[in-house]
Amino acid sequence: MLPPSIKKEVETYVKENKLTAAKAKKAQETVEREYTYGKVDAGEAVGTIAAESIGEPGTQMTLDTFHFAGVSEMNVTMGLPRLIEVLDARKTISTEMMEVYLHAPYKEGQDIKKIAEKIKETSFREYIKEVNIDVLEAVMTIALDSEKMALVDASPDKLVKILAKSAKGVSFKADGNTIIAKSTSKSDTLKEIYLLKEKIKSIYINGVKGISMVLPVKRDEEFLLVTAGTNYKSILKIDGVDTARTITNNLYEIEALLGIEAARQAIINEIEKVLDNQGIDIDVRHVLLVADTMTMTGKVLGISRYGIVKEKQSVLARASFETPLKHVFSAAMHGELDPLNSVIENVMMNQPVPLGTGIPKLVMKK
């Protein structure tokens, strides 16, 4: 039984080279024979091989390398720290990033700056040109940056509405390209106005929360947006975004939105990205195995004492990794049974391990 991809490859070869039926049959048989020969043997310790394949080149990787995600303006953590982050399945990662692909006509570059501006999370600070405080009247006059407002289709009136919602006890009024703010309470108004000046600067106005920077990038004849910070769910809701290709580097956002299979693929992609960047040659099968192990329970588990190791059935296997006493005490409290079916306990007991040549249980007759 050949896998579909190989089967297809044989068929195309036969067709392209116009092999005779007899020859085609022989080709089919030869490939099948070779494939059978090339299959993994039962009992092969593929887990250990995968761990070795990823762990060994780890010593060659550089620490603290940054990679420019297409533009020199943005750095993304790469190398060993990123690999550790992915394999640990950390909840908070050092550089969150998204690649937002767009539909036509935006992907040809139309309005690209405007879209970028719209996505970026902005606070009121960025719309201010100048703030004047009239000390006598306790009135604050805010001059607005009309260029900036035009980028996100904001008008003074709109801003006033948002401000009024978040800053209580102040009245805002739009006046041409300025906003006039006045405290509605009677006492100590001047002090309040000064406090208010700082407060309104950080009021959220526009864009997607969590996206701190957006850069338009041209890649292979196509414009896309690279963002610092991620908010997968909100970005996908925006019109003109190509939801099929837009991606974040945050595993948990992917898991929450698209499910465990997508998270598995994301783990694979992220690991491959690091390996490619470091120029390290590791077969995908090892990466697949690691990703499958991390996601087999239906949720993303890190390769750590709180993740996969915890799921192990064997008490001694858990104890041999980290914090042995804790595991032994709790096992005894439960009256747990260690079935001795994994490697490390059998090493401890001086018995053959259940891998490879240790599996067949043959005893010579005396």
Next chain:
Amino acid sequence: MEQQAESYINDIKFAYLSPKMIKEMAKAKVVTPELYDKEGYPVDGGLMDVRLGVIDPGLRCKTDGQRIKDSLGHFGYVELARPVIHISFVALILDLLRCTCRETGELLIPKNKIKGYVDELDAIEAAQGVSERRKRVVELIHVMRATTKSPSGVKQKKITLEKPSTFLEDERRISPIEIRARLERISDDDLPLFGINPEAMRPEWAVLTMLLIPPVTMRPSITLETGERSEDDLTHKLGDIVRINQRLFENINAGAPEIIIEDLWDLLQYHITTFFNNEVPQLPPARHRSGQPLKTITARIKSKEGRIRHNLAGKRTNFSARTVISPDPAIEINEVGVPKIMAMKLTVPERVTQWNMEYLKRFVQKGAKSYPGANYIIRPDGRRKRITDEAKEALLEEIQPGFVVERHLLDGDVALFNRQPSLHRMSMMCHKVRVLPGKTLRMNPSVTIPYNADFDGDEMNLHIPQTEEARAEAEILMQVQTQIVSPRFGLSIVGCHQDAVTGNYVLSKYLTFTRQEAIDLLMIIGVEDFSRLPNKKVISGREVFSVVLPEDFNFVAEPRSKSEQDIENAVVIKNGNFEKGVLDKSQLGAGAGLLLRTLHKKYGADRMVTILGHIFKLGVNTLLKYGFTAAISDTDLSVESDERIRQLLNEAEADVHKMIMEYEQGTLELLPGRSLDETVELKILERLNKARNDTGTIAAENAVKTTGTMLMVQSGGRGNLINVAQMAACVGQQAFRGGRISTGYKGRTLSCFKKGDLGSEARGFIRNSFRSGLKPHETFFMAMTGRDSLMDTALRTPKSGYLYRRLANALQDIKVDYDGTVRDASGKIVQFQYGEDSMDVSKTEGGKFNVKNIIETMGDH
């Protein structure tokens, strides 16, 4: 060794020991802290009681009648005068006391109330462990309690813990006796709620009434040179416990005042606590007289040096050796050169049969002191006899079929060869022994790559398998030829490097020989069949190379790029004739190119190893004959090139200067999302890197291609174009923590610069080349980055080591099952097909199943 293991451990059950079980399993009751009497004989009822096992030669254990080493030792017990809290269960006791009634032992809320939460609790336990479960139970009970009374109407009091192990109830101390009584009242039915299996544990066992004394063999004493005895840390601690316990008994019986009893009781609690764990945060650790803390039970088990990781998961072996390694291209790739002195210590057991008796007797005849001899004879009853000159004759008479002779290592024996760190399975491979003169272990330089070894003082280990089973597994599964194709990427991990690559490059590209010279060269590398050498006057290097290839070998390499030169240099081999192309690292190197992989696939591992050995020797010996050197003049450039490089660098510096001007005036155009400072840094860095690259191109273009240095670079034997450029043209910008050098003095890097100088020279750009020589400040900048990269390496090693340990631990049980699925230890399916196509990576060609190649070559079989 002679006994067949007939029993296996199937599983291990974990549970706690009840006082009853302790009493049953103990073989002696310890009543006195004394160890030995005046004659030095262990005191009855003391901690070294002979019923607990023996550690003195000559004594026999009273329980099993065995001598030292045969007797495993037996447990004893101490009956505690007053109960004492086990330090590891303080948290559990606190939770239980808080959740149950102080008089009836029932739960503080009606049982049905908590039933709805059982699922949630089980989930918490599965995800976060028992302690989190208990925490949640306590929380739930606390929230759901309406009154301060238990369901049966007993008023409860507030219970607090005064660390480490004192329990208070409304400021009044609860004695361990009282605690034990309360815990006893908790019903079995309530225990599962707290994550306790009543069959494995009763809560009152957490308060000790009986202390198990570990066997003597677990805490052997050592006799110092002075004849003085020095006891183990555990014995010391146990002595303290027994002494205080006895005093407590006496005081209680004598009716001593309560305060004295309390004090002794607390002292007993302290000793027992530190006996279990000497690192309890609130307690001063028990110390030796010298002041160093005692190593008690917890410390014995925990951490890398503890029992589990050091002794149980890691084993020690006999019949192993370790020494410095050195290269020997004359031995085969799958051989290891063993010094004679080692070969006479490392032995192989051979069983005497009627057919090999004479053969083995010859070794015995030679004795232990001359090679090849034998060191020991093992009689069928398992007794070992050393072969000495005196005993030799008698032993020779005695030998019969069934005896085992431990003979010295011979050529062709199997051995495992290993270099640490053992990062992948190729770090431990099976080699055939070659006994050689000298005192180092010898290896073929080709296998340095999988071991990651060099010969600057590296040491390696050698192990001699002792059973037929082990030898068979080593030969079939671990021999070098079976490991050649790396399971990491499916390409050959053994290949040529350095001289061997350069030699073959020179051979295939430039050299021609007379027939006589060609035969000479082939003789040196061990080829004696010249029938395939063309009968011509002038023989090209490629024709010489063809001789070592199999006659029916066909190979066409993919050109590296579509450039004319690369297509010209692509290797073409037809019917064993090397027709066209140049050999370099991309074909011969480890982990690159398909030439070696194809040879392996077509002719099998054994033949490929022979061919690779020939290719390697061919390369090295070509250089020996041809002469090869790298000189400083290799990096000389023409006067015009030097001038152009100077110009380029001047232009770059002028550009940088302009950028700094713009920066100072504030007219520099900002990069999006960057500040002015960052922008100018990035732009300068970019410009200077471009300058370095440009000068490098000039250097590379103008260097003479046939000099030793350039031959090494082009072949891939050593060095690269950047190295050449740094030697010939310009060393370039020194990067430090991801940017230009900016730290040092206040506002400047070195005191010879002005403050705030952002110019190229002041921030670590080295415009000189290694050939022209570096200025003092340039040398300093280089040293800075050099140290930075050393630091990087030093910090990375433990990080990646830990990652590897975690990966290995998490994945070690995952295997392919008989049905082709990938499963973990408990049989859960991880993948339905390994790697989605069931292919073994080490049987693929670079990870791919090459359909085209298979069909095209099928006629050959």
